Amino acid sequence: xxxxxxxxxxxxxxxxxxxxxxxxxxxxxxxxxxxxxxxxxxxxxxxxxxxxxxxxxxxxxxxxxxxxxxxxxxxxxxxxxxxxxxxxxxxxxxxxxxxxxxxxxxxxxxxxxxxxxxxxxxxxxxxxxxxxxxxxxxxxxxxxxxxxxxxxxxxxxxxxxxxxxxxxxxxxxxxxxxxxxxxxxxxxxxxxxxxxxx
Numbered sequence: 001x002x003x004x005x006x007x008x009x010x011x012x013x014x015x016x017x018x019x020x021x022x023x024x025x026x027x028x029x030x031x032x033x034x035x036x037x038x039x040x041x042x043x044x045x046x047x048x049x050x051x052x053x054x055x056x057x058x059x060x061x062x063x064x065x066x067x068x069x070x071x072x073x074x075x076x077x078x079x080x081x082x083x084x085x086x087x088x089x090x091x092x093x094x095x096x097x098x099x100x101x102x103x104x105x106x107x108x109x110x111x112x113x114x115x116x117x118x119x120x121x122x123x124x125x126x127x128x129x130x131x132x133x134x135x136x137x138x139x140x141x142x143x144x145x146x147x148x149x150x151x152x153x154x155x156x157x158x159x160x161x162x163x164x165x166x167x168x169x170x171x172x173x174x175x176x177x178x179x180x181x182x183x184x185x186x187x188x189x190x191x192x193x194x195x196x197x198x
Contacts, residue, residue, distance in 0.1 A: 006082055007042045011050045020057030024180060027189035031156065032142040033152040034134050037187045039126075044076035048130050050181040052080070055128065063088035064122055066096035068124075070106060093125065101129045101159065107161035110168060115175040124192070126178045131155045133183050142190075143197040144170070150197045155181050155188065163196060 016038070023037040039053030061063055065087040071077060078089060080099075090096050093112040096107055101108065116124035137156030140163055169176040176192030 031194040035186045046074035051109045059085040059087040063097040064090045066099045071102035110165040141197040144195045145193045
């Protein structure tokens with residue numbers, strides 16, 4: 001496609017959004033469990049199909065979106081997400097409701113994002129990370145609500161310091177960040193209540 005071509009969104013927005021919402025909801029309810037999810041057929045380079053599907057499902061005009069500078073400048077990503085979600089783009093991570101993090105090992109600083117307030121814990125940022133898969137990285141053991149028995153989870157690639165962010169995040173509960181990880185054809189999540197076990 002040419003640089004001036006806008007990639008299409010969902011072919012069937014209603015059913016696709018319902019399926020996407022169900023997958024994300026299930027992933028949040030069962031941390032570290034992987035759920036299949038289909039995204040739009042074509043998306044801008046640098047934006048995964050599942051990632052696009054999650055954002056087209058969750059983001060709208062009322063949810064400010066911050067995009068990692070590592071991918072924000074890639075051709076068409078901001079235009080695509082702005083057009084299909086209506087989400088306002090923000091330059092300051094702490095003002096975002098959703099934050100899109102690209103693949104790679106650049107350090108992740110959780111302090112840059114909003115963890116909510118005691119009166120409004122729901123005003124925290126949800127991080128959306130792109131990964132290549134859920135079995136290729138260094139495994140950790142997850143525990144916490146929604147996890148019947150501790151199990152191993154190994155997404156990759158992850159930003160440097162990612163698991164430290166998750167450990168520190170759990171100590172902030174009920175405040176804290178929620179995290180959605182988007183693979184090539186599936187999604188998993190680490191809500192703020194998730195703990196890293198031994």
